[in-house]
Amino acid sequence: MTQLELRELADGVWAWLQPGGETGVANAGVIADDDGLTLVDTLMVRSQWEPFAAAVEALDRTVKRVVLTHAHVDHVGGTGKFRNAAVYASAITSNLLDQPMPLDAYKAFMPAFADEFDDLAELGTRPVSHLVEGAANLTPRVEVLPAAGHTPGDVMVLVADADVLFAGDLCFFGVTPLAFQGDPQQWATMLDAIVELADTIVPGHGPVGGEREVRELQSYLRHCVAGEIPSGPWDGWLDRAERDPINIERAALLRDERDEIPPSMLKAIGLP
């Protein structure tokens, strides 16, 4: 595996970008303030969060806060490593993290990491210690912003002085988004606000981007709502075959006011 490193996007603002960005392979972020560091998400399994934690340790600053953008396991698995940090997330994320992990579903959905999930289950993750109930400045640099669209409990992290937004899974660049718990229509609308927030956007999955990538994602989501995806810039995205049906089915269910997991997602996690 290639050696990853923290990529400094601006003074005291770093992204940890896992190449590929497919299922289970997410990004994280680090922001420095005078009192210490704020992390954005903690990746999933030990082979991912250990090198990230080592790079954070090499900055030689206290980790004061962890912001979890949502409860999906590829963003929260390493939280236990940062034992002394305050953990910020939405109430919905907090509730989900208090539930037992659906290990069999994880193993079925992310077979590449099946061997590592028992370790994750043993370690557990950390509960949320601080609820994000509205837009709030956690530090002079770090602002948390409630969002919605990918899951009902999304939050994002804005570093306005550096013009950088950590969008969590509101943004997937070069990778097909996954809306099995989301609302493609609401998500597409949310992206109008996101392009106004910052020029540099760190997605939950894939490389750093900006307005062009956000608009491509928006257009893809609108096609999912319409029920048909024509040829476009998404032709080369990862995981199209698996995720197109999930996203289209989810949009159709919501149109019928059925807030349900799409059948193709149930199949992907090994349920009939």
Ligand SMILES: [Zn+2]
């Ligand atoms: Zn997610």
